[in-house]
Amino acid sequence: MLSSATILSVLYVLLVYSQGSVHAPNGHPSLRLRRHTFLSEQDAEKNVPKLCKDNGNNLNKMADNGTIFTIDLPAITNYNVYSNKQYSLPHPKVGNVSDSKLNVIIVPHSHVDAGWLRTVEEYYMYHVKGILNNMVVKLTKYKEMKFVWAETVFLSMWWNNLDDDVKHKVRRLIERGQLEIALGGWVMSDEASTHYVSVIDQLMEGHQWVIENLHTKPVNSWAIDPFGHSATMPYLWKQAGMENMVIQRVHQAIKATLAAQTALEFQWRQMWDMEGKTDILCHVMPYIYYGIQHTCGPNNQVCAMYDYGQPKSIFEQSTGRLVTDENIEKQAKYLYDQYRMKAGLFEYGTVLVPLGDDFRFDTSEEWDLHYENYMKIMDYINSKPEWNMNVQFGTLSTYFDLVRNNEMQRVLMNETAEFPVLKGDFFPYSDLDSEYWTGYYSTRPFQKQLSRDLEASLRAGDILSTLAIHQCKRYNLEFESYLETMSQLLEVRRSLGLFLHHDAITGTAKPEVVQDYENKLLHAFNVSQSVIAQATQNLLTMCNNDSPVIISAHNVRRDAHTPPTQFTTIVTKSGTKVIFVNPVAQERSEFIRLRVDSANLDIRNSQDLNIPFQINPVFKSTTKIQTSEFEVVFLIDMSPFSIETYTLYKVEAPVLCYWSSIETYGIENFQIPKNLNFQLKNSLTFKSSYKIENENFEARFEENGMLTGLFDRVRSKSIDIGVEFLSYTSQASGAYLFYPSGEAKPIHESTRPHVRLIKGPFLEQIEVVYKHLSHSLSLFDTPTAQGQGLHVYNELNMLSADLTNQEVIMRVTSEVKNEHGEFYTDENGYQLIQRKTRPNTRVETNYYPVTTMALIEDSALRLTVHTRQSHGVASLKGGWLEFMLDRNVDRDDNRGLGEGVTDNRPTASHFILQIEHRQGTSQYQQKFTYPSLTSHIINDHLQQPVQKLFTTIRNNAFQFSFRPMRHSLPCDHSVVSLKTLVTSNLVNNGSSIILHRKGYSCDFPLRGIQCPTDLETVSFHTLFPDIPMTDIRETTLTHLHVRSSLPLNSSIRLQPMEIKSFVVTL
């Protein structure tokens, strides 16, 4: 069924192009494609979404009396480092500690990295298997002993080889409260560079495994090693059913400031939450590391005396002092003093003492030594009534139950003892000596980018395969490749999940381990693309299982040493079908760029109508273009989650082909074959300026081809905006740390680039080619979201001796007056949080992670830079936003890796620069903000690109389209995931749908919007009208707990920023 909008657009195409003219009409044909669904600027300003009418801008409703905002803490923090290179915590003195009743909970644990100095498989083989096997034996033997475990990936590696009686024992240990699964994600994920869609996915994978195999539902989170903590995680953990959480790597000086307010335990609340609905109790471990030497109290030499394990990292020595009848009095007193001093930092009469370190408890002796020595000390301390202390082994549940009880009782007694409330996050992180862990945001960007591609590909594979299963069921047919598809998706999901580990996506592992992750990601990417092809074929043939797979993925990534090259489609006389998949739940019209082997072609849409297209050259070198490879650019119209087929025919005389013009500067002898109709302008000298344009903007460039300004045609306003590439020279940077020797310097001072411009009716592009860097900037001529920004694409290759110890950035400069250094970065693609640049501190202290967008604004303008992968970002001066692209640093930064990072790959990066004019009156520069609706759509399309497939085989069984949704979801709603839940045996366990309603700013006009802005609810029936459902349950985020059963026709209302999960049965 055709949407009325699609019919209209087809009519326009027919009207404009049906005369069969081969000459380009005057003006841009795409202007004539302007569809009724788009709002003019004036209309858009009048068209206020319902949310904005009802609520105004809720940024104004700040009622945060007494709330601690982390963004305010630097101003009251003492950053002076003491002689031991550490920041000081405000402990009570030894003789001055309180003697009130104190509970001490010793929590044995082992921190197991899913790859770092060794691969995940090696760690399993050499340590983790031993830890888990010993855990069963020793916890069964020692009933008082407890253990906490976080990483599900290792449990799943271990589990399948266990006898049933061992599995039974493990479940018994959990039932008895001796073993606690903490959070239970697939890995302990990084919090800076990860995107929330994949964070949820790996958490669900872990939770589904844990509930199926261990029959337990985690309630406490334990993230002791990620290098800084995001404000998004507490929201996700809470939605998944966690009640409490422990974190560790917080800037040590900020810890001291929190400790001075007795606020190392707080209710962590989301920025927009004025009611406390999102509160989760968070405990910040006070000391510098999570190892035993740093957890009993402030004196690490004393704590080290109670470490009975084999050291696993270069920082540790074997230091445990056995407890004997002779020394017990002294040994117990030392520890007693440490516990008392640590208790001085906390409010609720309970001390958490983690007992573990990296890969600890892997030998039988270590379990015995720890158990026996600590039992002696506990018995001794507990037997002294005058010490008023009870020490026991416990889990996180033991600890938090006591803390919450203590708080509740004191509140009942009218003491002002409620947990403090905190909003914000904990970036950047610094442990000691003023060294900042802000390098890893940009370390190994090739793999960061690959993982984002994989996330989009996996999500599309999930959606299509789920729709295919449902469609087959409707026809009473089997989705024949069900088992293969489900096992492929499981493999892909687990490979991506593994990469979210805090030494993987961070880029902080050994080169051979990075290679292992990369191999897994590349393989998973190709597998996910074949899942997309298989499911698409199934949907287009309506479950006709007779034909072998004849649809192929367009994107196949063969190796990591070249940027993803575009597949060249072979155009045939009988027609090559190119198939597009729209993975978002909104209608979408955009120009597609496709490589083809011939310029003699016609392109027809699914109604068999000829579509106009622009034809661009593909450059073989700086002086030559390919004669058998071209790029075509054409507009596709896609309804939500739809599949559309376009057919490319090889013809003698193309009907609607527009050859682009080529201008090259700084290149001699540039020629093109005569049979190609490109208009060529070639000059060895440079022009003083260049421009490219579309309906909305004219972008201006200086002699070297770099952006210098933008003219907004809709507003008739010029805006100063530029792009530069610069480089920091490293002083002591490494994989983790950013430590430059000074300010960034332009990287291309002495060389001249080649500049070329490609212009046609649909796309105008400028390309600047240097030796190690190529940079292009494009404008698409469409009134949709795609035409609202400048599309930047860079390829950088730092595998060169002259770039050693360099850290390359792209800096966007503008006239935006964020004079006090305020800017905003997204956290995990979920929310925008304010940052404040501290102008008198070193560069690296002002770097923050960015996952999907960063913005600066003033009372008139907002500049948003959208990014398709994670980077480090800073706004060092007014109007600036800089993104670190890659780093080549050959020194170790003393955080355990033992080497620098020099295995750079040629790496692509995508950005979209978006300028918006503020029309609202609400205040700007609040502690958090929202993107505009247009900005959300631009970013969604960047993160979820149209998936491309192709086939050269004619098959009449094929439909040309598949359109599962009649209408777009409201603009502010998104489907985070739609996937099929399976057990370990791949049995279908229902379909999982996660919906997200985004918060958005009402201060900016709607531009290029193709979706409804005034709907407040959605229903599954309107979402998928052709899929009959028998049961809908709303659940916690990862489906561990059912919240309610819903009537089949019920409307679902989400509040802005809310994420809700459902399990649907057919």
Ligand SMILES: [Zn+2]
């Ligand atoms: Zn770790």
